Amino acid sequence: MKLVVAVIQDYDTDAFLNAISAHGLMATRIASAGGFLRAGNTTILMGVEDDQVQLVKQLLHQYCRLREDGGSIHELGFLDEADIEHVCATRLGGGVAFVARVTHFEKVTRDVKTSLGKTSEQALNRDG
Numbered sequence: 001m002k003l004v005v006a007v008i009q010d011y012d013t014d015a016f017l018n019a020i021s022a023h024g025l026m027a028t029r030i031a032s033a034g035g036f037l038r039a040g041n042t043t044i045l046m047g048v049e050d051d052q053v054q055l056v057k058q059l060l061h062q063y064c065r066l067r068e069d070g071g072s073i074h075e076l077g078f079l080d081e082a083d084i085e086h087v088c089a090t091r092l093g094g095g096v097a098f099v100a101r102v103t104h105f106e107k108v109t110r111d112v113k114t115s116l117g118k119t120s121e122q123a124l125n126r127d128g
Contacts, residue, residue: 001102002053003045007032008064008095010040016063020046023055053099064095 008016013029020027030043048056 001105002048002050003100003102004048004053004056004097005100006044006046006056006060006064006095006097007041008044008060010042012064012095013042013044016044016059019059019063020056023059025052025056047102047105057097060095060097066094 010031017027017029025046025048028045030045032041032043034041046056
């Protein structure tokens with residue numbers, strides 16, 4: 001088993017999470033910030049089987065691409081006409097991923113009694 005930690009742009013998050021969900025994978029998303037322009041990022045945590053790492057990497061490449069954001073010169077009202085020639089596009093997107101070996105994985109669940117006196121598992125099981 002592997003732990004994949006991916007830091008991607010907020011703009012790419014929903015499409016990436018929809019793609020991994022369509023492949024039956026689950027993830028935890030954490031809002032984060034940093035990097036150039038302190039743009040919003042999302043940190044994705046995923047526990048996957050060894051043979052699923054390549055799929056996750058392919059989906060990251062597919063949904064988290066670099067793009068240019070030129071912004072609007074009109075949004076920069078504080079610039080003089082002479083300064084406009086110095087404004088250039090900024091590259092956004094992409095991401096970084098870390099893959100680490102997991103030596104132990106344990107899913108912790110707690111069986112809680114419902115108001116009907118049944119455990120949550122029994123309440124979900126119609127035969128119980």
